[in-house]
Amino acid sequence: MSPAARFWSRKAMASASSFAAAASLKRGVSPWRPEPPALGRTTPRRSSIGLGCFRRSYVAAAFDNENREFVIVGGGNAAGYAARTFVEHGMADGRLCIVSKEAHAPYERPALTKGYLFPLEKKPARLPGFHTCVGSGGERQTAEWYKEKGIEMLHEDPVTSIDIDKQTLTTDSGKLLKYGSLIIATGCTASRLPEKIGGSLPGVHYIRDVADANSLISSWEKTKKLVVVGGGYIGMEVAAAAVAWKLNTTIIFPENHLLQRLFTPSLAQRYEEFYKDNGVKFVKGTSIKHLEAGSDGHVCSVKLEDGSTIETDTVVVGIGAKPAVGPFERVGLNTSVGGIQVDSQFRTKIPGIFAIGDVAAFPLKIYDRIARVEHVDHARRSAQHCAKSILTAQSHTYDYLPYFYSRVFEYEGSPRKLWWQFFGDNGIICY
Known part of the structure; x- marks a missing residue:
């Protein structure tokens, strides 16, 4: 080939590369490396020609996440175990x-109503001590861990919308994020008392994240009378922690006994007696009519449906949780158990989109029904199963036995520490 021919050949190749790069920019595909088909998809995606010189200007101009092959929405335990x-x-x-609304790297959320609420002299749990995955004996995944592993973390910026066709997400701050495969791990939000009956008054607390727990602890430093609304996990754990603070504590719930979903009446009686021995009072079989505010606007009493009134200066509400489906309704919801419908590999009806943890409505193999499980053990296991399904040839059905546990009165100086575990729907009790 003559020098002139070689010159025009190189020029033609350069023009073709420039054209391909421009086309890939238009499609929203990163031009700095070939992009493989997103794992878990049923249809392949076109790849681009790798041109490293375009990387920085493209990332800044087009999308706000540099890592786009896999995106996890949510910063709880499920996200940490998937990572x-x-x-x-x-x-x-x-x-x-x-990408997460949390200000911190994923952590073991059960600590918030257990060790985190202990008084300072009782050596309370604090971050980074309970970052994921220490709850299952794994490595502590601090913010530094994610950075070292090359995982991009976007904090305090929840996703507000999704464009399924363009495979993009928009966050509260306006960031535009691109994904190949998407894992929804948004968990749940705490159920709240209606605002019209005082559910948002100053002095009324809900616990779902570290900020909530910090707010409650600050209030307990000056609390004298505490009312806990709800006789489930949250109510029992919060009341047990309040004993360590020597607070005048009353638990209110509409059921006939504590943890009615799992406890038998005789078992509940044993626990109620232990709580009473520690100074906790019970008001059972009635509901909240409304919360009343004092002259300063702060909650001052609880009015019950039976007509009675209980004075208080702090209220903690633990009446359950709701799946945080947020902007993902279009992905496909389950109308019976709530949450996002998935199959045994945690795939939604949209190719390339998955849901795990509390927000996922999945086939519960052992009972042959669709279920949604709000528990840290399921968050861990579903995250691992889903990630392996995306990354490997794993195709076996998620086989999960529901598991529930609690630990109360674990602080220093407590005369007795109580633990319980339940397996299955009706519960096998282990001491």
Whole structure:
């Protein structure tokens, strides 16, 4: 080939590359490396020609996440355990982005109503001590851990909308994020008392994240009378922690006994007697009519449906949780148990989109029905199962036995520490 021919050949190749780069920018695909088909998809995606010189200007101009192959929405336990699985399979570095409303890296949420609420002299749990995955004996995944593993973390910026066709997400701050495969791990939000009956008054607390727990602890430093609304996990754990603060504590719930979903009447009686021995009072079989505010606008009493009134200066509400489906209704909801409908691999009806943890309505194999489980153990296991399904050839059905547990009165100086575990729907009690 003559020098002139070689010159025009190189020029033609350069023009073709420039054209391909421009086309890939138009499609929203990163031009700085070939983009493989997103794992878990049923249809392949076109790849672009790798041109490293375009990387920085493109990322800044088009999308606000550098890692676009896999995106996890949610910053709870499920997200943390999924991230660990990506790392274990060598698929996290430069490929995984986590976007969350949380200000912290994922942590073991059960600590918030257990060790976190203890008084300072009782050595309370604090971050970074309970970051994921220490709850299952794994490595503590601090913010530094995610950085070292090449995982992009976007904090305090919840996703507000999704464009399924363009495979993009928009966050509260206006960031536009691109994804290949998307894992929804948004968990639940605490159920609240209606605002019209005082559910949002100053002095009324709900616990779902570290900020909530910090707010409650600050209030307890000057609390004298505490009312806990709800006789389930949250109510029992909060009341047990309040004993360590020596607070005048009353638990109110409409059922006939504590934890009616799992406890038998005789078992509940044993626990209620222990709480009473520690100074906790019970008001059972009645509901909240409204919360009353004092002259300063702060909650001062609880009016019950039976006509009685209980004075208080702090209220903690633990009446359950709701799946945080947020902007993902179009992905496909389950109308019976709530949450996002998925199959045994945690795939939604939209190819390339998955849901795990509390927000997922999944086939519960052992009972042959669709279920939604709000528990840390399911969050961990569903995250690992889903990630492995995306990253490997794993195709077996998620086989899960519902598991529930609680630990109360664990602080220093407590005369007795109580633990319980339940397996299955009706519960096998282990001491």
